[in-house]
Amino acid sequence: xxxxxxxxxxxxxxxxxxxxxxQLMDEYGDDIVRLVYTYVKNAAIAEDLAQEIFIKCFRALxxxxxxxxxxxxxxxxAINHCKDFxxxxxxxxxxxxxxxxMEYMEEGLLEEEVMKRxxxxxxxxxVDELPDKLRILVHLHYFEGNxxxxxxxxxxxxxxxxxxRLRKARQQLEKKLRxxxxxxxx
Amino acid sequence: MDKRLKEIGKQMRSNNLIKLxxxxxxxxxxxxxxxxxxxxxxxLPLLIEEKSxxxxxxxxxxxxxxxxxxxxxxxxxxxxxxxxNGFVVSRWYDTGEKVYKLTKAGLKQIATVEERRSVFxxxxxxxxxxxx
Numbered sequence: 120x121x122x123x124x125x126x127x128x129x130x131x132x133x134x135x136x137x138x139x140x141x142q143l144m145d146e147y148g149d150d151i152v153r154l155v156y157t158y159v160k161n162a163a164i165a166e167d168l169a170q171e172i173f174i175k176c177f178r179a180l181x182x183x184x185x186x187x188x189x190x191x192x193x194x195x196x197a198i199n200h201c202k203d204f205x206x207x208x209x210x211x212x213x214x215x216x217x218x219x220x221m222e223y224m225e226e227g228l229l230e231e232e233v234m235k236r237x238x239x240x241x242x243x244x245x246v247d248e249l250p251d252k253l254r255i256l257v258h259l260h261y262f263e264g265n266x267x268x269x270x271x272x273x274x275x276x277x278x279x280x281x282x283x284r285l286r287k288a289r290q291q292l293e294k295k296l297r298x299x300x301x302x303x304x305x
Numbered sequence: 306m307d308k309r310l311k312e313i314g315k316q317m318r319s320n321n322l323i324k325l326x327x328x329x330x331x332x333x334x335x336x337x338x339x340x341x342x343x344x345x346x347x348x349l350p351l352l353i354e355e356k357s358x359x360x361x362x363x364x365x366x367x368x369x370x371x372x373x374x375x376x377x378x379x380x381x382x383x384x385x386x387x388x389x390n391g392f393v394v395s396r397w398y399d400t401g402e403k404v405y406k407l408t409k410a411g412l413k414q415i416a417t418v419e420e421r422r423s424v425f426x427x428x429x430x431x432x433x434x435x436x437x
Contacts, residue, residue, distance in 0.1 A: 133343065137336075137339075140335075140336070140339065141332075144327065144332050144335065148326070148327025148331070148332065149325070149326045149327050151327065152325050152326060152327045153325050156325055162325060165325065166327065166328065166331055169327055169331065170331050170334055170335055173335045174335055174338050174339065177335070177339050178342070239313055242309065242310070242313060243313065246310075257310065261307075261310035261311050261313070261314045262310070262313065262314035263314065264311075264314060289306050289307070292306060292310075293306055300309075
């Protein structure tokens with residue numbers, strides 16, 4: 120991935136660009152769908168939006184200067200696209216929430232796993248119920264493993280804002296889940 | 306809480322818990338869209354003078370457009386869409402040949418694509434179009 124950064128994207132061959140596009144979709148496709156899902160809470164719409172996001176990115180690819188990583192760049196475009204979608208007529212007038220129907224893999228679960236799954240479902244639902252601003256942070260930080268500094272860059276907000284929002288998110292989650300889940304140590 | 310949330314994230318990433326992925330069908334859709342846009346970009350400047358679909362295919366092939374070799378039908382799909390969007394107009398000759406020609410909107414479309422590189426002499430091109 121890194122080796123493409125040095126090149127002038129505008130002047131490289133069709134094959135190189137297509138190859139780069141393939142790599143980007145393979146490497147970040149699933150991540151983008153999950154990120155979009157955090158915003159729209161609907162798997163089908165998440166995938167449709169992810170397609171639009173990649174098309175948007177690839178159109179802009181010749182302009183990519185390489186002053187951030189491809190990942191940061193993709194995420195930024197994705198986040199803006201999601202925000203635009205949430206503001207659109209469609210999102211406001213069509214009921215999107217389907218987090219009750221999350222698809223789970225069914226094959227061969229042990230009892231222990233079933234228990235764990237129930238717990239995870241509960242936490243997931245609590246996260247889904249958080250307000251947009253907090254939910255996206257939980258996703259980026261805990262589920263995707265981004266550092267607070269990276270998130271601040273992605274969302275163009277202050278790092279301290281990220282930290283305080285994360286704290287707020289944790290407090291809300293704990294309040295929601297109190298009594299439902301046995302917290303072991305934290 | 307911290308630990309618990311991170312754990313869920315790990316499970317999500319390893320993708321054995323929740324099925325949310327960018328499917329092959331989606332990738333194919335994006336691929337196709339990008340190919341069509343690229344061919345359209347190549348195609349429009351060639352239609353400053355009116356041309357038949359067959360002549361256009363030959364030119365694109367000569368330019369080394371890789372997609373055309375496998376799928377000439379794609380050129381017509383793109384032409385029809387371009388006509389629908391008002392980038393080109395078509396007319397029939399008495400000989401039964403259909404020819405396509407760039408419109409003013411089509412020229413604008415070229416300009417928006419080329420804008421970034423700013424090597425395109427829009428004025429010159431427009432004069433050329435008018436003189437044909």
